Amino acid sequence: MSEQEKITLIDEENNEIEFTLLDYLEIDDQRYVVLLPDEDPENGAIIMRIDQDENGDDILVEIEDDEEFDRVVEVLEQEDEE
Numbered sequence: 001m002s003e004q005e006k007i008t009l010i011d012e013e014n015n016e017i018e019f020t021l022l023d024y025l026e027i028d029d030q031r032y033v034v035l036l037p038d039e040d041p042e043n044g045a046i047i048m049r050i051d052q053d054e055n056g057d058d059i060l061v062e063i064e065d066d067e068e069f070d071r072v073v074e075v076l077e078q079e080d081e082e
Helices: 066-081
Strands: 006-010 016-027 030-037 046-052 058-062
Touching: 006 030, 016 066, 046 066
Parallel strands: none
Antiparallel strands: 006 016, 016 030, 030 046, 046 058
């Protein structure tokens, strides 16, 4: 098994936070990632949507819509059952 991919994000206070990429999925032409913080994995993973900025570069954004978040969680739970 290969080493898991790491992603570094910068929070609102310009602190760098390392994450391990746990999962990548696509739902209805929208892409998402599941990330586990390396420093505090006990707090659980986070799910972020992959959007594109004005230059066409991928950016990670927080999912603010409860229905969208619930749909992603439902798909992830279905994957776990398979």
